[in-house]
Amino acid sequence: MQRGxxxxxxxxxxxxxxxxxxxxxxxxxxxxxxxxxxxxxSRALAINPxxxxxxxxxxxxxxxxxxxxxxxxxxxxxxSDELLEVDLSELGGPFNFMLALPQYETExxxxxxxxxxxxxVERECELLRLEQKDDKVTAVLETSSGKEExxxxxxxxxxxGAHSVVRSQMGLTFSGSSYPQDWGLADVxxxxxxSMDGPTMFxxxxxxxxxxxxxxxxxxxxxDHVDPLENMPPILKVNKVNWKSTFRISHRxxxxxxxxxxxxxxxxxxxxxxxxxxxxxxxxxxxxxxxxQVSTGHTHQYMLDRRPVAADVLKTVDSxxxxxxxxxxxxxxxxxxxMPVLGxxxxxxxxxxxxxxxxxxxxxxxxxxxxxx
Numbered sequence: 001m002q003r004g005x006x007x008x009x010x011x012x013x014x015x016x017x018x019x020x021x022x023x024x025x026x027x028x029x030x031x032x033x034x035x036x037x038x039x040x041x042s043r044a045l046a047i048n049p050x051x052x053x054x055x056x057x058x059x060x061x062x063x064x065x066x067x068x069x070x071x072x073x074x075x076x077x078x079x080s081d082e083l084l085e086v087d088l089s090e091l092g093g094p095f096n097f098m099l100a101l102p103q104y105e106t107e108x109x110x111x112x113x114x115x116x117x118x119x120x121v122e123r124e125c126e127l128l129r130l131e132q133k134d135d136k137v138t139a140v141l142e143t144s145s146g147k148e149e150x151x152x153x154x155x156x157x158x159x160x161g162a163h164s165v166v167r168s169q170m171g172l173t174f175s176g177s178s179y180p181q182d183w184g185l186a187d188v189x190x191x192x193x194x195s196m197d198g199p200t201m202f203x204x205x206x207x208x209x210x211x212x213x214x215x216x217x218x219x220x221x222x223x224d225h226v227d228p229l230e231n232m233p234p235i236l237k238v239n240k241v242n243w244k245s246t247f248r249i250s251h252r253x254x255x256x257x258x259x260x261x262x263x264x265x266x267x268x269x270x271x272x273x274x275x276x277x278x279x280x281x282x283x284x285x286x287x288x289x290x291x292x293q294v295s296t297g298h299t300h301q302y303m304l305d306r307r308p309v310a311a312d313v314l315k316t317v318d319s320x321x322x323x324x325x326x327x328x329x330x331x332x333x334x335x336x337x338x339m340p341v342l343g344x345x346x347x348x349x350x351x352x353x354x355x356x357x358x359x360x361x362x363x364x365x366x367x368x369x370x371x372x373x
Contacts (some may be wrong), residue, residue: 002132004016004029005028005029005030005151005154006022006027006029006152006153006154006155006156006157006294007029007030007031007032007139007151007153007155007156007157007161007166008029008030008032008034008156008157009032009033009127009156009157009158009159009160009166010031010032010033010158010159010160010164010292011031011032011033011035011038011107011111011121011123011159012033012103012107012266012267012268012270012283013044013103013106013107013266013280013284014159014161014265014266014267014268014280014283014284014286014287015031015033015157015159015209015265015266015282016031016107016110016111016114016121017054017055017110017283017284017287017291018031018157018159018250018265018287018288018290018291018331019031019114019119020055020058020060020110020113020114020117021287021288021291022060022290022291022294022295023114023117023118023119024057024058024213024291025214025291025292025294025295026295027156027291027294027295028119029119030119030153031038031114031119031121031122032120032121032122032123032126032127032217033121033122033125034124034126034127034142035123035124035195036124037279038103038104038107038111038122039103039107039269040107040260043102043103043104043310044100044103044106044212044280045102045103045212045220045277046071046100046277046280046281046325047098047099047100047101047102047106047280047281048098048099048277048278048281048356048357048358049069049091049093049094049096049098049357049358049359050093050096050357050358050359050364051063051173051284051285051358052094052095052099052280053093053094053095053364053367054064054284054288054364055284056094057367058113059113060110060113060213062107063109063113064099064101064106064109065099067101067105067109068099068100068101068214069100069101069213069215070097070099070100070212071084071097071098071099071100071101071197071198071199071212071218072084072087072088072089072097072197072198073087073088073090073195073197073198073199074086074088074198074199074200074201074352074356075198075199075201075358076200076201076203076295076339076340077200077201077202077212077233078202078203078335078336079203079204079205079336082372083144083203083336083339083340083343084339084340084343084344086271086349086352086353087349088198088353088356088357090155090349090353090358091353091359092359093357093359095148095337096198098198098214098277098356098357100212100214100255101155102187102214103280106154106280113273122143122144123144124143124144125141125143126141126142127139127140127141127147127165127166127169128140128141128142128169128370129161129169130156130165130166130169130262131169132170132259132260132261132262133141135216135260135261136152137152137153137154137155137156137260137261137262138150138151138152139151139152139153139156140299145212153261153293154261154266155261155262155263155299156261156262156263156267157263157265157287157290158262158263159263159264159265159266159268159287160268161175161267161268162214162250162252162267162268162271164264164267164268165284166262166264166268167254167264167268167269170256170259170262172254172255172256172259172264173254173255174252174253174254174255175252175253175255176190176250176252176253176271176314177250177251177252178248178249178250178251178343179248179249179321180189181224181249182225182226182246182247182248182286183222183223183224183225183226183246183247183248183249183266183368184222184223184226184227184228184244184245184246184247185220185222185223185228185244185245185246185247185360186220186221186228186229186241186242186243186244186245187218187219187220187221187241187242187243187244188218188219188220188221188238188239188240188241188242189217189238189239189240189242190211190217190218190219190220190236190237190238190239191237191238191239192217193236193237194211194218194236194350196215196216196217197213197215198213198218199211199212199213201324202233202338203232203332204233204323205327205329205332207223207224207225207231208223208224208234208325209221209222209223209228209232209233209244209323210222210223211236212351218242221236221238222274225323226246228244229241229244244258244360245328249272249273249321250271250276251271251272251295251314251317251318252270252272252273253269253307253311253314254268254270255270255303256302256303257269257303257306257307258299258300258302263290263299263302264282265286265287266280266282266283266284266286266287267283267307268281269283269286269307269310270282270283270310270313270314272313272314272317272318273318273320275317275320275324275355276316276317276320276355277308277356278313278317278355278358280356281358282309282310282313285309285358285361285364286306286310288307288322288364289302289305290306292360292364292366293305297324305362309361309362310315312360313361313363316355317355320355323335
């Protein structure tokens with residue numbers, strides 16, 4: 001492919017990763033975002049070992065490690081006591097832990113690194129129209145000055161989220177469904193009454209609560225009802241609420257990851273439950289994978305490589321979410337009586353850790369190649 005100005009629409013983690021990896025491979029992408037700055041809310045928190053491996057060659061992982069909170073265990077608790085613990089130090093590879101870092105901090109680190117490489121994000125720059133005809137792409141932008149700009153990039157990467165303009169302009173479908181109930185989340189300051197060495201899931205049927213720490217005193221509370229501060233486990237002592245919101249979980253997958261010279265990465269291609277912390281990480285992996293295929297001239301393989309991975313992840317996290325959130329009597333009994341026994345088996349532990357770490361999906365081939373150089 002001609003080494004022209006590849007256009008990246010969206011400067012979230014996926015878009016920024018695409019730009020960083022393309023630049024690392026000798027390209028000079030152009031990245032735009034309609035927002036004036038990264039979102040102030042923490043949003044995605046978990047950075048998994050696969051992402052840390054992917055971002056190591058660029059030097060970004062070292063910066064993430066300086067800021068992030070290492071999570072070494074995953075805890076499951078019943079109405080009173082702990083039911084099960086998973087020790088993430090049993091993970092193989094160079095990173096045997098999860099890293100917790102608010103998304104705005106992750107984005108800030110990625111954007112700073114990209115700017116240092118000579119590629120600033122063009123903010124308050126919006127994609128208005130995108131057309132593709134006779135193998136030629138036409139993109140119409142509205143720049144920060146309010147003027148329209150017409151360009152013909154050799155390739156467009158849509159990293160513009162779940163409400164992707166790129167996806168819409170290409171006429172692609174985003175099929176799937178949403179859970180019937182709204183969920184609630186809150187970023188809070190906590191009393192140190194709970195182990196902060198990793199996520200804790202509380203089964204307090206008919207409600208469930210998840211607590212994801214991102215410092216010794218700060219954590220996110222997620223619940224399957226609109227107010228996560230209602231009916232909380234007694235062990236949780238909240239001192240301050242920094243942010244509170246609601247959301248609706250959807251599981252959706254685009255029909256095509258590529259249409260001619262237009263490609264989708266991240267939430268523009270797939271959205272799903274936060275169970276397992278795979279969302280942002282899957283998008284970062286999409287972006288790095290595509291950058292590698294651009295450099296090798298194998299972009300025709302992109303959808304074949306990535307869509308089946310996303311389909312498997314959506315299926316896995318949907319099943320896990322429904323299992324944990326179900327109020328069915330038999331499932332509740334299984335969770336509280338039998339899962340602690342099953343959960344201590346090597347099979348369960350390894351399967352669960354593979355989901356968390358992304359080891360249940362193909363390893364990025366370029367990392368193996370770079371290790372042998």
